[in-house]
Amino acid sequence: MQRTASDDERLTTVGLLFESAAGLRRVFERRLEAERSLSNQSFDVLIRLARTPGGELRMSELAAQTSLTPSGLTRSVDRLNQQGLVDRRTCPEDRRGAFAVLTPAGQELMDRAIPDHVAHVNEVLSDLFTSEEEATLASLLRRLRDHLYDRGAEWGLTPEDTEICDGGG
Amino acid sequence: MQRTASDDERLTTVGLLFESAAGLRRVFERRLEAERSLSNQSFDVLIRLARTPGGELRMSELAAQTSLTPSGLTRSVDRLNQQGLVDRRTCPEDRRGAFAVLTPAGQELMDRAIPDHVAHVNEVLSDLFTSEEEATLASLLRRLRDHLYDRGAEWGLTPEDTEICDGGG
DNA sequence: ACTCGTTGTTTGTATAAACAACTATACAGG
DNA sequence: CCTGTATAGTTGTTTATACAAACAACGAGT
Numbered sequence: 001m002q003r004t005a006s007d008d009e010r011l012t013t014v015g016l017l018f019e020s021a022a023g024l025r026r027v028f029e030r031r032l033e034a035e036r037s038l039s040n041q042s043f044d045v046l047i048r049l050a051r052t053p054g055g056e057l058r059m060s061e062l063a064a065q066t067s068l069t070p071s072g073l074t075r076s077v078d079r080l081n082q083q084g085l086v087d088r089r090t091c092p093e094d095r096r097g098a099f100a101v102l103t104p105a106g107q108e109l110m111d112r113a114i115p116d117h118v119a120h121v122n123e124v125l126s127d128l129f130t131s132e133e134e135a136t137l138a139s140l141l142r143r144l145r146d147h148l149y150d151r152g153a154e155w156g157l158t159p160e161d162t163e164i165c166d167g168g169g
Numbered sequence: 170m171q172r173t174a175s176d177d178e179r180l181t182t183v184g185l186l187f188e189s190a191a192g193l194r195r196v197f198e199r200r201l202e203a204e205r206s207l208s209n210q211s212f213d214v215l216i217r218l219a220r221t222p223g224g225e226l227r228m229s230e231l232a233a234q235t236s237l238t239p240s241g242l243t244r245s246v247d248r249l250n251q252q253g254l255v256d257r258r259t260c261p262e263d264r265r266g267a268f269a270v271l272t273p274a275g276q277e278l279m280d281r282a283i284p285d286h287v288a289h290v291n292e293v294l295s296d297l298f299t300s301e302e303e304a305t306l307a308s309l310l311r312r313l314r315d316h317l318y319d320r321g322a323e324w325g326l327t328p329e330d331t332e333i334c335d336g337g338g
Numbered sequence: 339a340c341t342c343g344t345t346g347t348t349t350g351t352a353t354a355a356a357c358a359a360c361t362a363t364a365c366a367g368g
Numbered sequence: 369c370c371t372g373t374a375t376a377g378t379t380g381t382t383t384a385t386a387c388a389a390a391c392a393a394c395g396a397g398t
Binding site for chain 2 (some may be wrong): 067138141142
């Protein structure tokens with residue numbers, strides 16, 4: 001195997017990636033919980049609905065986008081439904097299928113939550129990277145992600161493990 | 170707020186970071202489960218014990234290093250104990266305390282698992298980045314992690330959220 | 339020694355997760 | 369049509385997680 005960096009550098013880089021992701025996730029989690037009483041997962045579901053014209057998506061599509069299992073999504077939507085943020089709508093053309101659809105309350109919540117989230121991301125990352133550095137980071141990470149997702153099968157990942165959900169977060 | 174990149178670039182970068190970390194985590198998880206019947210979490214606990222002279226660590230230390238809650242670590246060590254990989258040893262100087270210590274079987278397992286893991290990391294990342302690119306990525310991620318962990322309190326993180334566990338993987 | 343407050347770890351309880359089994363619907367072939 | 373098979377979602381069961389309470393042991397001050 002051709003190595004372009006030492007074993008230790010590699011392990012450290014991977015460790016840093018995990019720590020950075022975990023740190024960011026926790027920061028956003030806290031804020032969402034404190035300000036909106038929303039779990040990261042709920043927000044992830046809601047933001048995908050909010051970004052879809054009509055505010056509705058098939059359950060299976062939503063499951064793939066959020067990296068949730070079908071049963072996980074069913075229960076996540078159950079909870080959101082109990083909170084009055086999401087409704088189910090049976091698909092007219094395929095009566096097996098169901099749409100998850102934002103309620104007016106859910107839409108209204110996200111109309112406020114999304115700009116806040118964007119501002120929060122900017123706040124957390126402000127003054128940390130130059131524009132050029134940020135572009136470099138994005139480019140390197142994109143290559144890593146694409147590499148993992150393109151060749152995922154070689155490393156034992158199933159297709160649904162490699163669903164890509166851009167802009168998520 | 171001074172912005173050095175557009176909102177969308179920022180969100181995309183964050184999304185890429187999450188997807189990269191999730192992808193890597195899944196790849197390692199599959200391999201560890203398939204070849205060693207070990208969860209990522211178990212491996213994380215074991216690797217820290219294996220890297221400690223004597224192969225033992227206080228429960229609280231281990232919890233901090235693995236980002237597990239104390240109760241989570243208790244249960245994790247319970248499972249490892251049932252598998253015969255870890256034992257508990259009461260601390261002589263402070264009888265409240267307990268050490269988690271690798272059993273011979275656990276030590277032997279890790280003697281084989283760690284080199285395999287390093288090889289796997291190299292395999293997954295081989296031919297993806299140049300040495301220079303990898304150094305750049307590590308440097309940018311380090312700044313991000315340090316930024317998050319230094320200023321974590323501002324974003325609502327508690328001290329134990331920001332324990333640093335280098336080389337983890 | 340006795341009490342008070344603190345610390346390290348474990349346990350009780352509720353919430354959430356994954357996996358597999360199930361229901362209902364769709365579709366394809368005879 | 370009728371049957372077999374695949375697909376969309378849901379539900380049952382088991383397992384893991386976090387939070388808080390319990391417990392045991394330490395240390396300081398009296």
